[in-house]
Amino acid sequence: MPTAYEHYLVPVLFRPFAEDLAARAAVLHPRRILELASGTGVLTSALTRAAPLADVTATDLNEAMVAFGAARAPGAVWRQADAQRLPFPDGAFDLVVCQFGVMFFPDRAAAFTEVHRVLAPGGRFLFNTWGPLTTHSFAAALQAGLERAFPDDPPQFLPTVPHGYADPTQVASDLTAAGFAVEEGHELTLEGRAASVADVATGFLTGTPVRAAIDERSDGPAVQATVVEEMTTRLGRGPVTAPMTAYVFRAAA
Incomplete structure (x- = not known):
């Protein structure tokens, strides 16, 4: 799964937002960065480039992702x-970042409270989360294909x-309950570019938990x-460019 995720989904869905989030992180001039739900390391790489003087600690719950990301x-x-039980002391970081990971936390209140604990006073929590499924053209088209199949x-x-x-x-309410002051929360739409919808379908169907459901x-093939037929009907043949919407949050401890 990490290989399919990295090859088919990261360049299209995740790299545009990683570059954006890393640029926002660099403006804060962090020295000690903790990344949560790092996956295969697309944001990690962007952070080390954007903030070369910072010490970056990347984490993930999945050991296979950690091994893959450490090499990448x-x-x-x-x-x-x-993320709900971080193995770090109080106040160990001045910035915690997370790209499209908070949605996966079973107990977001516990995770946000842990983030607050490991941040130094005045430290920032910077993260993004996907908008509604209908605002993500690739995911919406893929879900339509699954509903047809x-x-x-x-x-x-995908929707849940x-x-x-x-x-x-x-x-914002969950952040406030964990002790954060929300400084920023806004909608951001970027474009994803794929060589074909077949590539995106392969990424979702073999590199995410959708694979297990199928x-x-x-029969997978x-x-x-x-799914590819439905996505092609909706998004077109050949190279595809489509909008994807997320929310970006910054909160202070």
Whole structure:
């Protein structure tokens, strides 16, 4: 899964937002950065370039992602860690960043409280989260393909997890409850560019938990053909450019 995720999804979906988030981080002139849910390291690499004087510690719950990311972004110190129980002392960092990871935290209140604990007074928490599924052209087209392939029981991973924390008012409320002062929270739309919709479909269907849902239900190649056909109808053939919307938050401890 890390290989498919890195090859097919990172350049299209995640690199544009990683460059944006790293630039926002660099403006804060951090010296000690903790990254949560680092995945394969696309934001990690951007951070080490944008803030070369900072010490970057990258973490992920998944050991396979940690191993993959450590090889891809060796400029950071990599550790396996649960965001809800961070293995770091109080006030150890002046910036905590997270790209499209907070949606996956089972207990966001616990995770945000832990982030607040490991930040020095005045430190910042900088992260993004996807907007509603309808505002992400690639994901919406893929979900439509899944609903066509499984009209009675389509996989619900995309609308309920990656796009399931898409109410900025709720996000701000959760931050405040954890002791943060919300400094910034706004909508950001960037464009993703893919060589083909087939590449994006391959990434979602083999490099995310959607893969397990399909394996439980039906024949993978047949499903992929249906999904690609639906995505092509919606987004077109050949190289594809499509808008993707996220929310960016910055909060102070």
